[in-house]
Amino acid sequence: MSHVTPKSKPISEKRVDLSVRIGKLQLKNPILTASGTFGYGDEYAHVVDLSVLGAVVTKTVTVKPRPGNAPTRVAETASGMLNSIGLENVGLERFRSEKLPRLAKLKATVIASIGGETPEELETLLGALGNEPGVGAFEVNFSCPNVAAGGARFWADPARLERTLVGLRRLTDRPLIAKLSPDVTDIRETARACERGGADAVTAVNTFVGLALDLDRMRSKLGKATGGLSGPAIKPLALARCWEASGAIGIPVVGSGGIVSGRDALEFIAVGATAVQVGTATFVEPEAATRVLAEMRTWLAQHGHAKLSSLIGAVQAPAAQEPAKPHA
Amino acid sequence: MSHVTPKSKPISEKRVDLSVRIGKLQLKNPILTASGTFGYGDEYAHVVDLSVLGAVVTKTVTVKPRPGNAPTRVAETASGMLNSIGLENVGLERFRSEKLPRLAKLKATVIASIGGETPEELETLLGALGNEPGVGAFEVNFSCPNVAAGGARFWADPARLERTLVGLRRLTDRPLIAKLSPDVTDIRETARACERGGADAVTAVNTFVGLALDLDRMRSKLGKATGGLSGPAIKPLALARCWEASGAIGIPVVGSGGIVSGRDALEFIAVGATAVQVGTATFVEPEAATRVLAEMRTWLAQHGHAKLSSLIGAVQAPAAQEPAKPHA
Amino acid sequence: MATTTRTWRQVSARVRTQREYGAGFRWLELEMPAGFAAPVAGQFVQLLLDPPSPVLLPRPMSVASVSKKGTKLVVGFLYAPVGTGTQAIARLEPGSTIGVTGPLGQGYPLDEPGTPVLVAGGRGVAPLLMAADVLAKSRRRCEFVFGARTASLLVGLAEARERLAKRGSKLHLATDDGTRGFKGNVVQMLDRLAPKLAGPLVIYSCGPHGMLAAVARWAMANGARAHLAMESVMACGTGVCRGCPLPRSAEARDRVLATGADAAPLQGNPEWAMCCTDGPVFEARELDWDRVE
Amino acid sequence: MATTTRTWRQVSARVRTQREYGAGFRWLELEMPAGFAAPVAGQFVQLLLDPPSPVLLPRPMSVASVSKKGTKLVVGFLYAPVGTGTQAIARLEPGSTIGVTGPLGQGYPLDEPGTPVLVAGGRGVAPLLMAADVLAKSRRRCEFVFGARTASLLVGLAEARERLAKRGSKLHLATDDGTRGFKGNVVQMLDRLAPKLAGPLVIYSCGPHGMLAAVARWAMANGARAHLAMESVMACGTGVCRGCPLPRSAEARDRVLATGADAAPLQGNPEWAMCCTDGPVFEARELDWDRVE
Ligand SMILES: Cc1cc2nc3c(=O)[nH]c(=O)nc-3n(C[C@H](O)[C@H](O)[C@H](O)COP(=O)(O)OP(=O)(O)OC[C@H]3O[C@@H](n4cnc5c(N)ncnc54)[C@H](O)[C@@H]3O)c2cc1C
Ligand SMILES: Cc1cc2nc3c(=O)[nH]c(=O)nc-3n(C[C@H](O)[C@H](O)[C@H](O)COP(=O)(O)OP(=O)(O)OC[C@H]3O[C@@H](n4cnc5c(N)ncnc54)[C@H](O)[C@@H]3O)c2cc1C
Ligand SMILES: Cc1cc2nc3c(=O)[nH]c(=O)nc-3n(C[C@H](O)[C@H](O)[C@H](O)COP(=O)(O)O)c2cc1C
Ligand SMILES: Cc1cc2nc3c(=O)[nH]c(=O)nc-3n(C[C@H](O)[C@H](O)[C@H](O)COP(=O)(O)O)c2cc1C
Ligand code: FES
Ligand code: FES
16 A cells, blocks of 8 residues: 655645535535434434535335334444344335425435345336435445345345346436445455446445344344444444455445544545445434544645545555565 | 253352363363464463363464564554464474474463465475374464465355365364355355365354554555454454354354453354354453453353353254244 | 424533442432433433443433532433443543433323322332422322332432422332332232222333333223333434334334324334334333333 | 563552653553562563453553562553553553553663663653663663753653762753754764763664664664664564564574574564564664664
8 A cells, every 4th residue: 555645734624625426426525424324314403414414325215114123123242333223214105205305405415225125126216216306316225234135145146236237227317326235255346246237336335244142141132143233343344345346446435334533534535435424423423424524624624635536545556555575 | 043041050160061072172161262363372371371271273384484464463443453464474394393392291282273375285284284193183274364375365265165175184184174264255155165175163253354544644554455353343243154154064163253251252152153262352361261261161150051062052043033023 | 202303412411420329329410511401201311421432332321310500400310330331431520521412202291190100110210209309390299109129129218208208299119028118019019009099090100121011011901091111222312223113012003004104203113113212201002012022 | 582481471550650741741650469570671561451441452561660669569651642542541540450461572681781872762761761770770870862852852851860860870962953952863962972982882772763773773883782672563562463573684584594493482583573572672783774664
C-alpha cells in the first residue's frame, strides 16, 4: 500500500467538497444510513435532519409484509452485536403508500433496499417501485443471513447474481446497488458478477454469520441458531472485503461494517469506497450518522483536502500490497 | 437448538473426567494451545506447566526456515488483533533437532503444526516428522492468511484439500488434523473434503482476513495490506463455523477463535468441538490456557457434569435451528 | 399503544448520587440537562457509558423516580449490577457523566378507572412506588402488593412502607417462604385480597416475567385489567432495530390486522409487539403469555 | 542477546501514586508483589488493565525507576496518555490494581568500558536517569545529553538536574529552537562534546527512533559503541508472537547465520530481531538503520 496524501495546510470546512456520485445519483456527501438500522427514516427525524445526509437507506422491503423471527433477536458480543431480525418489514404496499411520502416530506435522498427469495420477487418489487419519484436508487439485499430462503448463501452464486441483475436492470433507470455478503471465499467474484449484470455499485458488506451461546440454557442466545454480526468487531474484516471488491471492479463500492467515527468512514473511502453506511452505531447513538459526517468534514479540512472524491481509493493498488523490501 | 443439559447437583472437581480423543490420540483434557501463539512451547514453560494441558500445538513449521514478513506485524482492533507474521519459523531441521527434544523434557503432549506452499512440501515435512516419537499428532495449516503462496485461499479448494490429505495420510499413523480457513462460502464443503481425504479431525478456524488503516500515513497499519484477525471479536464467527463444520462431518472438530474463558471453551464444545485452542488470550495472559482449563473444570463440577465428552455437541442438531413456532 | 410524537432525546447526564440499596441492588440518581422530558412511571431510558466503554450497546433501565432539585430534573434508578455494563455503571462516581436516551416507551396508564392494585416483585417495586405517588396526587389510594421469594429480597421495604403510609395506601407483603407477611406468591395474595376490594380492579405490575404472566392470567380470569411492565433484550430501544419482539395475543393480532396502520402507527406487526415502543407496559390481553419467555 | 533463563512473571500490582509530570506526561508508581524480579534500566513491562478493559492487549512501558519502599519493590513509569489504553491507565487511582508482566527484554549493558554518555530525547530521559543512578553506584560519572524540540518538552528537567548533580554527572541541554541550552540536536551536541571526553565512548540512548538512528550512525562513524532502546508495536512482549521485528544489520545477519542457534538462542532469525526479547536495547551495529521505521 502506498502513501499518496499530500501534506497540505488546513482549509476551511466550508471549502470541503464532499459530493460523490453513484451511477447517475449525485450525493451531497458519502454518509448513508445502513439498511435496517434507521427504520424507514422518520423514526429518527425528530433528532436527525435527514436532509443533510448523503442518503437514507431504508429497511429492506419485501413483497409481502414479514413479521420477522421469533425472539431472541439480538445479542451483544465483544465489540459487536448479533441480530436475527429476519427481515421484519411492512411490505411493498405500505412502504409505498406510507413510508415513501413521509421520507419525501423530510427531504431525504432515499435509497430503497429491496429483498427477495427469488429473482422474480425482486422483479416484482422493482417493477412496482422502479419509477417512484421519491426513490433515488435501489439497494438490492443479496446478503441477509437471517432468512431461511433467499438469504446470503442463496445469493453467493455469481452466476445467479449476474442473471438476476440483468433482469432487474430493465426495470428501472435509477442506480442499482448490489449489497453483498462477506461470507464468501472471494468477494471479487461476486462483485464482478454484479458489475457484469449491470449493477451501478456494490455495497460491501452485510453482516457476518455468527453464533453466541447461552451456556446455562444450552442454546443459542438468539431464537435462531445463528445471526448476523455487526459493529466495530467486524470493521477490519469489512474493510478488507471493501478493499478487495473495489480493486476488482470499475463501479463504485459502498462501504459498510463497523463504522462509528469520521476516521472509520475515511478508512473505507481510502481503500476505495465511494460512500459508506453507518449502521449499528446508530443504535448506540441516534445521531451517529451526522456526527460521522461532521467528523469526516473536520478531518478533511484539517488535512487540507478540498475534495473528498480525490481520496477515494487513495490506498488501493493491490500491487503495493507486498512489503517494500521483499525477503526470502 | 435444543436444551439437553440435565440439571444436576454439583460434584467434586476431582470427579470430572475431561479426557477426549482425537483419532488415536487420547488427550487428558480438551484445552490446547493454538499454533503460533505459544511458540515452541518452552517460551512459557517457566510459568505454565505444559504437562497439564491437553496438548501444545507448536508454531507452524515449514521445510525451510522463514524470516517472516516485514514490520509492522501486529495491530490492535476492537476486541481483536490483526497479525501478519508470515509464518516466521525455524524450519524443519531445527524444529526436529532443537525444539522437539525440549518439549519432550517438559512432558507436553505435542501436536506439530506443519505448513507448505504445495502438497509436496507438506509431504516432505510429514515424511521427516511422521514417525517422530515426540509428536502425538499433526495439525496441517491449510489456512494461513499471511503468505503469498500456499495460503488460505490456495487451500480453500475442496478437491485440492482432499487430494493432499490422501497423499499425507500414507506418511504417518498419527492423527492428522486439518486446520481450516473461515474465509470460505461454505465451511461444510472444506470440512467434508478433509474427512474424505482421511483427516482424523479438522480445526475450525484460523484467523479471518482483515485490514486496518493508518489514516494519517494513508497505508495499512501492517507491513502487508491485510492480516489475520483473532481474539474475542471473532468468537461468534468462529463458533458459527465450528458448529457448521461439526454438523457436516463425522470426525472430531477442534474449535479455535476468541477463546478467553472456560465458558468460551465450553461454548465451542457444546456446538460440537471435541477440543479447543487458546490463542490470542495467551498474549494477554501467559497463563490463559491453564486458567481456561481450571474454569472449565469448575463449571462442569458445579453443573454436575462428570464427563466432559458427553457435552460435545450438546447443542448441535441443525434441524433445531428453526424457531420453535414458525410463522410466515 | 405507540405514539408517533417522539419526545426522546439523547443527552449527557450527571451522576448525582449512587449508593447500595440492599439485597444486592443499587440506587442511582442522575441530573438531567434541560430539554429532557420528564419520564412517567413505567417508562425507561437507555444508559450509555461514556467512551471508552467496555460494552457496545446502551443498557435499558426503568425509571424508578422523577423529582425536581431546584430547576434540575433528577431521575432515579434501582438496579442490580449483574454483568459488565451494569457493573461499570456501578463504579460511576458522583459528578461523572453518562449518556441517557429517553424517555422511552409507554408508561402505565394511571388514569384508568377502577381500584388500583399495584403488584411488585423484587426490584419491580421502584416504578410502582413512583406510580403510587402519581395516583396519590390525583387522590387515589392504592393497594400495594409486594412479593419476593424471601424476606431479604423485599428490596427497599422500609422506604416502601414509609412512602405508601404517607399516601394512605396499603402495603401487603407476600413471601414464598413465609419469612415476611403472607406465605405464598402475589397471585395467591390477589386471590385473598380481591374479594375485599371494590371492583373493577386495575392492576399495575412490575417484576419477573413469570410473575407478570401469572398476574396477567389472574386478571383475565377475574375480569380485571392489568398493565404489566415487560423486559426484553434490546439494541436501539427506539423501535428501529426490531430487536425486542414480544408475542401478541390472537386478539391483538386480529385487531392489528383489522385496523392496520392506525392500531400500530409505528410498524403494525401483527405477530410481534416491540417491547421498547409498543411497551414496555402492556395490558394483559395484548400478549400471548404462553409464548412469553 | 536474548537469554534463555526467563525471570518474568505476570502479577497484579497496586497503584501507589500517579500524577502529572509536565509536558503532557504522567508519572505512575506501582507496588509489586513478592516474586517480581527487579527490572534493570532499559527493560520494560507489559501493563494490562483489569477487566473489563477497553483494550485487548497489554501496553509495553519502559521502566523509569526502581526502588524499595520498606520490603516492597516499587517500579515507576513515565508515560504519555496518547490513546485508549494509556488514557485508561491515566485514570487509575492509588490503591487500584493493574496487571504487570515483566521484567521483559534486555536492558542496558551498563558495565561496558569507556566514558558513559547518556543521550535522552523527550520521555527517554526516564530510563536513562535510572541508568545514571546505577552508574553512580559503581562510581562512574556520566555525561548526560538531554534534547528536545523546544524547552517545554524537556520533560522532568528539574528532577534530572537535581538527580544528576547529586551523582556528580553533567547535564548538557539541547533544543532544536535554542529555547534552552545548546541550539541544535543531540547529535550536533555529541559532535561538540566528544572531543572533550576521554575515549572510548559508550553511549546509552533512549528517545524517538529518528533520534536513535542518528545517534547510532554517529557512534558507528565515530568509533563509539551505542546502546539504543527501541520500540515496536507489540502483542505478547515475550518473544512468542513474533510480532515486533526490527531489521538486523548485514553484520548481525551474517553472525546469526554463522553461529546459528548459539547467537540467537530463542529463534535465530537472521533477518529480523525481535524488539521484545532481542531488545529493546540494541547496540548500533545490530540493526539496519536504513530500514528502521
Ligand atoms: C425495559 C427494561 C427495563 C429494565 N429496567 C431495569 C431496572 O430498572 N433495573 C435493573 O436492574 N435492570 C433493568 N433492566 C435489565 C437491565 O437492562 C439488564 O440487567 C442489563 O442490560 C444487563 O447489562 P449488563 O451489561 O450488566 O449484563 P450483561 O453482561 O449484558 O448480561 C448479564 C445478564 O443479564 C441478562 N440481561 C442482559 N440484558 C438483559 C435485559 N435487557 N433484560 C434482562 N436481562 C438482561 C443477560 O442475559 C445475562 O444473564 C431492564 C431491562 C429492560 C429491557
Ligand atoms: C518497549 C517499549 C517501551 C515503551 N515505553 C514507553 C514509556 O516509557 N512511556 C510511554 O509513554 N510510552 C512507551 N511506549 C509506547 C506505549 O506502549 C504506547 O504509547 C502505548 O502502547 C499506546 O497505547 P494506547 O492504547 O494509549 O494507544 P493506541 O490507541 O494503541 O495508539 C495511539 C497511538 O500510539 C501509537 N502506538 C501504539 N502502540 C505503540 C507502541 N508500542 N509504540 C509506539 N507507539 C505506539 C499508535 O500508533 C497511535 O498513534 C513504549 C513502547 C514499547 C514498545
Ligand atoms: C438489527 C440490524 C438489522 C439489519 N437489517 C438489514 C436489512 O434489512 N437489510 C440489509 O441490507 N442490511 C441489514 N442490516 C445490515 C446493516 O445494514 C449493515 O450492513 C451491517 O450491520 C454492517 O454495518 P454496521 O457494523 O455499521 O452495523 C442490519 C443490521 C442490523 C444490526
Ligand atoms: C500472532 C499469531 C500467529 C499465528 N500463527 C499461526 C500459525 O503459525 N499457524 C496456524 O495454524 N495458526 C496461527 N495463528 C492462528 C491461531 O492459531 C488461531 O487459530 C487464531 O488466532 C484464532 O484463535 P484466537 O482468537 O484464540 O487467537 C496465529 C495467530 C496469531 C494471533
Ligand atoms: S430495541 Fe430496537 S426495536 Fe426495540
Ligand atoms: S511482541 Fe510478541 S514477539 Fe515481540
